[in-house]
Structures are given as structure tokens and as C-alpha cells.
Amino acid sequence: MNRTTYHYLAIAALALLGLAAPYLFPAYLSQFSKLWLFIVLALTWDLTGGQMGYNSFGNVVFFGVGMYAAAAVQVALYYPLAAYTAAKGGGTEFIFNTSQFLTGLAAGLPAAGILAALTAVALGLIILGMRGHYFAIATLGLAIAAGELASGWDLIGAGSGMVTPTPPDSLDTTTLFYYLSFALAALTFVFLAWLYSTRYGLAINAIRDDEDKAEAMGHHTIRNKVIAWTIAAFFLGMAGGIFGNLSKFIDPIDVAFNGAEIGVWMILMAILGGKGTLWGPVIGASVFYVMKELFWTYLLGWQRVALGLLIILIVVFFPQGIVGWLKERWPSRFGPTAAEMEAADAKGEA
Amino acid sequence: MDNLNLLIAAPILNVQLLLDGLMIGAIFALAAFGMALVWGVMNIINVAQGEFVILGGYMTLLLVKYGLPPLLGIPFAAVTLFFLGWLLYRLIIWRIVDADMFISLLATFGVSIMMQQLMNEIFGSDVRTAESGLGMSYLFNNMVTVSQIKVLAFILAFVIGLALWLFLKRSRLGQAIRATSQNPRAARILGIDTGRVYAATYAINAALCGAAGALVVMAWSIHPYAGLPYTVRSFMIVIMAGLGNLGGVIAAGLGLGAAEQFAGFLLGAEYQLAFVFLLLVAVLVWRQINLARKRQYLK
Numbered sequence: 001m002n003r004t005t006y007h008y009l010a011i012a013a014l015a016l017l018g019l020a021a022p023y024l025f026p027a028y029l030s031q032f033s034k035l036w037l038f039i040v041l042a043l044t045w046d047l048t049g050g051q052m053g054y055n056s057f058g059n060v061v062f063f064g065v066g067m068y069a070a071a072a073v074q075v076a077l078y079y080p081l082a083a084y085t086a087a088k089g090g091g092t093e094f095i096f097n098t099s100q101f102l103t104g105l106a107a108g109l110p111a112a113g114i115l116a117a118l119t120a121v122a123l124g125l126i127i128l129g130m131r132g133h134y135f136a137i138a139t140l141g142l143a144i145a146a147g148e149l150a151s152g153w154d155l156i157g158a159g160s161g162m163v164t165p166t167p168p169d170s171l172d173t174t175t176l177f178y179y180l181s182f183a184l185a186a187l188t189f190v191f192l193a194w195l196y197s198t199r200y201g202l203a204i205n206a207i208r209d210d211e212d213k214a215e216a217m218g219h220h221t222i223r224n225k226v227i228a229w230t231i232a233a234f235f236l237g238m239a240g241g242i243f244g245n246l247s248k249f250i251d252p253i254d255v256a257f258n259g260a261e262i263g264v265w266m267i268l269m270a271i272l273g274g275k276g277t278l279w280g281p282v283i284g285a286s287v288f289y290v291m292k293e294l295f296w297t298y299l300l301g302w303q304r305v306a307l308g309l310l311i312i313l314i315v316v317f318f319p320q321g322i323v324g325w326l327k328e329r330w331p332s333r334f335g336p337t338a339a340e341m342e343a344a345d346a347k348g349e350a
Numbered sequence: 351m352d353n354l355n356l357l358i359a360a361p362i363l364n365v366q367l368l369l370d371g372l373m374i375g376a377i378f379a380l381a382a383f384g385m386a387l388v389w390g391v392m393n394i395i396n397v398a399q400g401e402f403v404i405l406g407g408y409m410t411l412l413l414v415k416y417g418l419p420p421l422l423g424i425p426f427a428a429v430t431l432f433f434l435g436w437l438l439y440r441l442i443i444w445r446i447v448d449a450d451m452f453i454s455l456l457a458t459f460g461v462s463i464m465m466q467q468l469m470n471e472i473f474g475s476d477v478r479t480a481e482s483g484l485g486m487s488y489l490f491n492n493m494v495t496v497s498q499i500k501v502l503a504f505i506l507a508f509v510i511g512l513a514l515w516l517f518l519k520r521s522r523l524g525q526a527i528r529a530t531s532q533n534p535r536a537a538r539i540l541g542i543d544t545g546r547v548y549a550a551t552y553a554i555n556a557a558l559c560g561a562a563g564a565l566v567v568m569a570w571s572i573h574p575y576a577g578l579p580y581t582v583r584s585f586m587i588v589i590m591a592g593l594g595n596l597g598g599v600i601a602a603g604l605g606l607g608a609a610e611q612f613a614g615f616l617l618g619a620e621y622q623l624a625f626v627f628l629l630l631v632a633v634l635v636w637r638q639i640n641l642a643r644k645r646q647y648l649k
Contacts, residue, residue, distance in 0.1 A: 127634070127635065129642055130638050137585060137630070141582060159620075264456075304463050305468055305471075308460040308462070308464030309460070311456060312442060312464075315456045315460070316449075
């Protein structure tokens with residue numbers, strides 16, 4: 001068996017697990033939904049962080065924008081948004097029947113993706129001209145400012161947050177959101193796998209390796225960078241929309257724009273798995289998610305201490321990540337094959 | 351914009367805001383000295399800066415608990431934080447001095463969230479403040495009040511800045527620090543123990559933050575999770591001033607303090623933090639646009 005076979009076997013096994021999980025682990029379904037969403041977070045972070053070399057602390061902005069956008073659209077289709085947030089949602093007044101709820105989701109999730117993508121275009125054109133750690137710090141500032149602004153905006157509930165529409169009892173939302181999360185993760189994975197195999201994938205790798213040379217060779221670097229961030233934001237926005245509905249309650253700082261937790265987790269997941277690889281974020285997210293759940297269950301009160309220690313250990317001692325380590329350890333099995341390297345070379349020259 | 355009309359109608363209010371802002375800005379400048387030092391010498395952006403400040407505040411509260419005057423907290427916090435900084439360097443930071451800057455950003459971020467929750471567990475999550483024992487001064491027919499601890503902070507920022515400058519220029523260790531920042535390899539060849547220099551630099555940074563924290567707890571209040579804004583303010587001040595420019599750090603710190611006071615008054619206190627973080631982005635963008643004209647980048 002060669003490497004490509006392994007690759008397809010792994011995908012098939014994962015897809016099978018994903019489809020069968022509701023029957024195998026019905027009790028842990030909402031945890032599994034979050035795991036798929038975490039995989040989306042890690043994959044999209046790696047698109048700019050790993051493949052393009054732009055380490056963002058602020059991708060959580062798109063996650064939060066998506067979360068609010070989805071909830072707002074779901075509500076606004078049927079009820080005035082201001083009245084809904086003023087009443088703190090729910091109650092007997094704002095009832096969604098099955099078709100209203102599903103229509104709301106069908107409209108809300110794409111709207112979340114699109115709004116997040118538009119945010120990425122606007123922000124990217126301004127700050128993607130910065131490089132290295134200046135970009136990282138600027139995005140950190142954006143993430144926190146976004147949370148502060150959202151907690152001052154009355155239309156979306158300000159500091160007291162926003163309740164997402166309550167689904168009707170007849171609807172099995174746990175399974176519904178599970179399959180939505182799984183579909184989104186699968187879509188993101190397949191799309192990014194395709195994207196990395198195109199010339200555009202090589203272009204963003206060139207930006208990571210030497211941006212000045214890439215520019216000298218005629219790449220429109222800013223445009224390529226903005227496109228990459230926009231793609232990441234689109235998937236992140238939809239992930240946020242689903243996550244908001246899963247959590248049932250959107251707090252501006254603790255859920256939506258949680259730069260200190262979710263914003264850092266996505267970086268950590270990508271690094272733990274292996275930056276700049278396709279499988280790394282998937283593996284990293286799975287391992288990290290299990291660790292995080294353990295910390296939050298058994299080390300409550302000390303979970304951030306454990307997490308901080310984990311961050312230090314990972315970035316100081318294990319910066320190449322699981323996939324990077326496998327590639328070093330068994331290059332014949334996990335490294336790029338000779339044929340692939342030649343193909344990449346030929347594409348680069350074409 | 352009611353508050354804007356208020357400012358125009360009562361010009362004396364401007365004086366009050368300006369004085370408050372300048373004095374608070376002096377405390378920001380103190381923490382920013384340390385960040386400029388660590389950044390310039392070790393090429394590390396220390397995200398745990400704000401947690402050092404907060405811990406300095408808790409050290410002062412510890413003294414108060416044992417009945418000692420809180421003003422002693424300034425030297426006490428500086429000394430304890432100095433040792434903590436040295437310890438952290440020997441445990442963690444030395445491994446990331448030569449690493450990519452993103453690694454050091456993340457690693458110090460890890461230190462920062464660890465310290466946050468440790469302080470939360472040890473000192474509790476309440477908002478705390480210490481009574482400095484100094485009074486208030488009244489200016490302009492009692493129209494403007496100035497608390498004397500803030501005046502002390504203002505003076506201390508200048509004194510410590512001057513002392514730091516003299517230390518870097520004159521003392522043996524200071525010269526070694528400057529040599530290491532210019533070229534660590536050459537410094538090692540000439541017999542400078544760069545590991546010790548880095549440890550001293552990081553420890554001095556922590557000590558400066560500790561002193562700033564002692565002033566913060568007396569002039570304001572602290573809680574375990576209040577650190578990040580101080581990190582961001584230090585970062586902002588250093589970018590505005592440039593590395594290796596202590597005078598610039600003071601000027602930028604005072605400017606930031608004043609800007610924040612006016613913004614907090616005009617926009618309302620709930621937007622003051624948002625203003626700080628958006629100002630950071632604005633400062634970066636402004637620098638970026640200026641550099642892009644010369645086909646250079648912020649990197």
C-alpha cells in the first residue's frame with residue numbers, strides 16, 4: 001500500500017465514523033458536533049497561519065460575527081429583532097415552528113458565512129499589509145475590540161447577550177446540528193484539500209516562504225492574502241452560526257468573541273497537529289478537544305493553569321506538531337513521495 | 351455628545367481630564383519601559399506584561415494585610431517580581447530567546463493565562479484596591495482634584511526612566527545589555543555571559559512592571575484578569591515610541607493616558623477598553639500606511 005491509499009483509507013474511515021456516530025455514541029452527540037466544529041476552526045486557521053505564514057490571533061472575530069449574524073437572521077425573518085433581544089428571547093411570545101426554524105437556519109447559516117467573509121475583506125485590505133508579529137498583535141486587538149463593541153450594542157443584546165431561537169420540541173436538533181457540523185467539516189476539508197492542490201495553494205505557500213520574492217515574481221500578494229482570509233472567514237462564520245445554536249446562548253465576550261479561549265485554541269490545535277499540513281489540524285483538533293474536555297472536567301478551577309502549561313509545552317518542545325513529527329520520524333510513510341515532489345516542482349515552474 | 355458640550359461649557363473639566371490622563375499615562379510608561387527593554391534586547395514581545403503588573407498590585411496588598419504602609423509596596427513589589435522574572439527566565443523564557451517571534455508570543459501568552467488563574471486561586475477574584483495613605487490636592491478653587499498618589503506615580507515614572515537610562519549608559523551590566531542587544535554573538539565572543547544578561551533584562555522588566563502594579567493598586571483597582579489591557583498599552587506605547595527611545599516611551603505613555611481619559615469621558619466608560627484596542631489597530635495601520643509609501647513593511 002502506498003501513501004495515497006493510506007490517505008483515502010483515512011478519509012473513508014473518518015467519513016464512516018462521522019456518519020455512524022449518532023448510532024454509535026448517541027449520548028455524546030453534542031460533544032461530537034463541537035469536535036467537528038473545532039476541526040473547522042483548526043483547518044481554517046491553518047489556511048492563513050500554516051499555509052500562508054500569517055499567524056492570526058483574531059480569527060475568532062469571524063466566528064463571532066457569524067454567530068450573531070446567523071442568530072439575527074433566524075430571528076429577524078419572523079420577529080422584530082430589537083423586541084426579541086429586549087425581551088431576552090425565548091418565552092411564550094417568540095415561538096418558532098418547525099418550518100420557521102429550518103428556514104431560519106437555511107437562511108441564517110449562509111448569511112453568517114457571507115457576512116463573516118465581507119468582514120474579512122474589509123479588515124484584510126486594511127491590516128494584511130502588516131507582516132509577522134505586527135499582524136498577530138493587530139488581530140489580537142481586533143478580537144478584543146470586537147467583543148467590547150458587541151457588548152455595547154443594544155440591538156444584539158449588548159452585554160447581557162442574545163438567546164438563539166428555541167427550536168420546537170418535535171425537532172431532534174441534536175442530530176440535526178450534528179449532521180450540519182459534520183457536513184461543514186467535511187466540506188471545509190475537501191475544499192481546502194482541493195485548494196492546496198491548485199496553483200493558488202502554491203501561491204500562498206510562496207507568500208509564507210518568502211513574501212518579497214513572491215511579490216518580485218509578480219504575485220499580487222495582498223490580493224492573495226485577502227482571498228485566503230476571506231475563505232477562512234466564510235467557513236468560520238458558518239461554524240460560528242452552528243456553534244451559537246448549539247450553545248443556545250450568545251455572550252459577547254465569553255462565547256462569541258472569546259479571543260482568550262477559542263481564539264487561542266484554534267492556533268494551538270493547528271500547531272499541536274502540525275502547522276502547514278492538511279491532516280495536522282484535524283488530528284490536532286481531535287487530540288486537543290479530548291484534552292480540553294478532561295481539563296474542564298477534572299481540573300475545574302485550575303483548567304487555565306493546565307492549559308497555559310500545555311501551550312508552553314507544545315510551542316517550546318513540540319513546535320513541529322504530530323504530523324511534522326511523523327514526517328521526520330518515518331519520511332517514507334508520511335513525507336511527500338518523490339513523484340509528488342516532482343509534480344509540485346513541475347507545477348511551480350509551469 | 352452631551353459630554354462634548356459639557357467639556358466646552360466647563361473648560362476646567364478639560365484640565366481635570368488632562369491631569370488625570372497624564373498621571374495614569376505615567377504608570378503605563380513604567381510598564382512600557384520594561385517591554386521596550388525585553389523587546390529590544392531579547393526580541394521577545396512579553397504578553398505576560400500585564401500579569402506582572404497585576405501581581406505587583408497583589409504584592410502590595412500582601413504588605414497591607416500585615417499592617418505595613420502600602421507605599422513600601424512599590425520597592426517590595428519590584429524586588430519580588432525581580433526574582434520571579436529571573437525564575438521564569440531560567441525555567442521557560444531562555445528556551446524561546448532564539449525562537450521565531452510567534453513562538454515567543456504564544457509561550458508568553460501561556461505564561462499569562464497561567465498567572466491569571468493562579469492569582470485567581472490564590473488571591474480571589476474580587477476587585478481590590480489599597481489606600482495609599484496620601485491625600486488629595488485641590489487646584490483652581492477646588493474645581494480640580496488630584497490624588498497625590500498619582501502625582502507620586504508621575505514623578506516616579508520620570509525618576510525610574512532616568513535611573514534606567516543611567517543604568518544602561520554607565521553601569522557594567524547596562525553596557526553588557528546594550529552590547530548583547532546590538533550583537534549577541536559578538537558579545538559572547540567578548541566574554542559576556544549573554545544568558546545572565548537576558549535573565550537580568552527579563553527580571554528588570556518584571557521589576558518595573560511590579561512597581562507599576564503597586565501604583566495601579568493604590569491609584570486604581572486590580573483583579574486577576576485585568577492584565578491584558580496593560581500588555582496592549584505597553585505594546586502600543588513601544589510601537590509609537592520605537593525601540594531604544596526612553597524619552598519617546600514617556601511621551602507616548604502620557605499621550606495615551608490623556609487620550610484614554612478623554613475617550614472614556616466622551617464615549618462612556620463601557621467603551622474605554624474598546625477604544626484602547628481600536629487605537630492599537632489604528633496606530634498600527636497608520637504606521638503601515640506611512641511605511642508602505644516607501645515600499646517597506648511593518649515586520
